[in-house]
Amino acid sequence: MKTEAIKETMNPVYRKRLLMHRVGITLSFLAMTVGLFFLLWILGTLLIKGVGAINLDIFTQTTPAPGSEGGGLMNAIVGSLLMVGAAVFISTPIGILAGIYLAEYGEVSWFAKVTRFVTDIMLSAPSIVIGLFIYAIYVANVKHFSGWAGSFAISLIAIPVVVRTTDNMLNLVPTSLREAAFALGAPRWRVATFVRLRAVKAGVITGVLLAVARISGETAPLLFTALNNQFYSANMNAPMANLPVVIYQFAMSPYDNWRSLAWGGALLITFSVLALNILSRSLFNQKINN
Template sequence: MALPQVTGRYAGRRRTNFIATALSIGAAGFGLTWLLLILTVLVVKGVGGLTLAVFTEMTPPPGGAGGLLNAIVGSLILTTFAVLLGTPLGVLAGTYMAEYGRYAKLTMVVRFINDILLSAPSIVVGLFVYEIMVATMGHFSAWAGAVALAMIVIPVVVRTTEDMLLLVPNTLREASSALGLPRWIVIRDVAYRAARAGMITGVLLAVARITGETAPLLFTALNNQFFSWNLNAPMASLPVVIFQFALSPYEDWQQLAWTGALLITVTVLALSILARSLASKKVPL
């Protein structure tokens, strides 16, 4: 009598497993289908406007010929300064949490706040920077946009730096300390070197995160139809130009919006692939 019960129970588990597997595959297929449709539409509409003028001419007035040069350069400037501002702070905070204050109460507080910042809407960050910088200075500026993007970079870098350093075996630190090396040298030459690939991956993921951010820039850097190197004035950026051109009734602006969206998608895809390849690469000590 025991054998039929066992057989029946086994058949029920197999049936449950089959249903769960089928639902999982169906959900994954459903999501991938919509992603494929979005990418297909983006490529079809974006490639049509991908010409040399996109990279060599400024954003045009309605009905005129032009490109996205000022927006592309503006995005590069804002992203570069955001990474330069946010990465050192994120690395230092993550280093303290993993190396110096691993069991401190301050670390628990910082980790909790960092998790909140990771999930905070970017528009909230933009409003905060608008209040403390734009309203105080009396005008929009690229500096305010870079600070807003840096505040999005910091929590990503903090989390990845802490996680990567925690993965470094303590035996490596103990062996280095046994040789008489100061702790900061152990962290710099041993811990950082072992966690280097993961830390660089975190920075790349942060760059991919801020590449398409629009809301913070609407409240900080705003936009500029002309080419400008002045960081104390409004500056054009690709996400904001896409937002404005996509909502316009002009077909030439809408075409540039599709082309700009394709450029951002390709950039984020390239950064994601590079981050994946670095994450799977083992760095020799």
């Protein structure tokens, strides 16, 4: 009888909470539905307009001249792969080492606090600002655009992603694991690299893959650094074609062939980034399950 009386007393409060819960769930479901609708709309449009441009020529021929038929995106694909590869080569060791310092040595350091603050700023900084920065300190001094300049620009975008991911992953390692390693006489640098880093290597790799996905479609920084090249070139010290800039230029052109190639390039980038995200999620979930 006492329990029923309590329920009767709490009933209005319970009803109000239940109502708010249902309203929140309904709004969340509606927001998810709207997001999925536009996502599927974008992917569907890319598939419809981009699949027709995907053929062997797009991987084996260079970008065509204005008004001509045929052609492909081989030079742009190779240029993007070279610049993204160089950016990963630059950003990965810097980002991982900085993340190790923040997690292991920067607990009470003022320098670590400043580093975290600058990293957060770089994560939210507009990419065009980073492109202008590299243009001012590199391109303007060497007097020409280049693939290296583009790599430097997008590596500055990738570094904070790797830093924050590495820092967060290392902080998930149990304190007992570190204490056990210290008890065995291991120095701090060995504990950081061979114990903590090895324990979260899947999460760190996930961060690197997310950084690659983040920089693969960047256009603004490359407009001020790598520019473009209509012909095939593997020379990183010269202007270099890349998919984001080619897509931007071809999509704005009055030529149907160029616009078709732009849709094909957009489809390639979108599904490459989607594949990288799925791979990173799979690696991270596999590590958690193990």
